[in-house]
Amino acid sequence: MKNLIQLLDFFLPRFCQCCKSKLESDQLIACETCLSKIKPATDERLKFEFEKKFRDAKVISGFDSRYLFEKEGELQNLIHALKYEGKFRIGLFLGRKLGEKIEARICDWKPDFIIPVPLHHLKKAERGFNQSYYLAKGMSRFLNIPVAQKYLKRIRFTETQTNLTLDERADNMLGAFKVKKREMVKGKNILIVDDVITTGATVSECAKVLLENGASKVFAASAAVAD
């Protein structure tokens, strides 16, 4: 297998998504130098972010992220290429990285399945795919926990949240999601996955709806956490 990759790399060289240098046969997506520039989300920072984003709503039982999101940074480049250029392999790669990070928490959380934050069907049609699905898939392969894409649906189209305040974002999300198969979420521990968690309003609204429909506990994870 390794020889085959080396052979393929010889004829079809692969390049780092960030700096465009040629990748070695054992490197995926980005080179070591670029990956090392992405800041990890430390336990201390995650604790702080949990308090800020999730403590008041009390719907998220636990939260983890692999990286810190920085504007113009390598990670933004990767997530952008996943979302807007359809580079699914980046989603699988980041999902695996996230899976490696939260493996230690799985004994505690005991998630029955992973739900990627759903996109509205119009948005999905426009983009062609849900980027969070590939993150969930990458995690799923590593952690051996199934992805349940169809249990939760986004029923309201929400405009971009970038220019909204915290409270406005929470209001903007109200009624955005609906559980499709109530019997499937009842009594379950569910892990919600998003690409970047900023205010936490989106995953909190997902969690609220899942809990209202009988889910036991809801956890949240993201490739990156932002201020």
Ligand SMILES: [Zn+2]
């Ligand atoms: Zn690079």
